[in-house]
Amino acid sequence: MSKRNIRSTIAIALSLSMITIATTNAKEGERKERRGPPPEAIEACSNLSLEDQCQFTTPRGHDLTGICFSPDLQTKVLACKPENNMRRNHHEEEGEA
Secondary structure, eight states: OOHHHHHHHHHHHHHHHHHHHHHHHHHHHHHHHOOSSOHHHHHHTTTOOTTOEEEEEOTTSOEEEEEEEEEETTTTEEEEEESSOHHHHHHHHTTOO
16 A cells, blocks of 8 residues: 555544544534423423323333423423333333332
8 A cells, every 4th residue: 555545544534533523422412412301392282281180201211290380480481390201111011110
């Protein structure tokens, strides 16, 4: 292999490494940006009042029930707070409780 080919191979490998790192950092940033309840929990209480019973389906297909609460008192937005831990509910449905 000539020096030119080796340099080209190294340049390509470095470029691919940088792209991989940039993509990984972007995905991690996306996960960290959302804070607070998921949109489904907020939508579940959009027409309800504080402490009303609510229910919603998670993006993974789990049906949750809970009560409407205010995660941010300044905005007065309500969200459905599950009654129990979602993992526990999922295991109970499968008979693993």
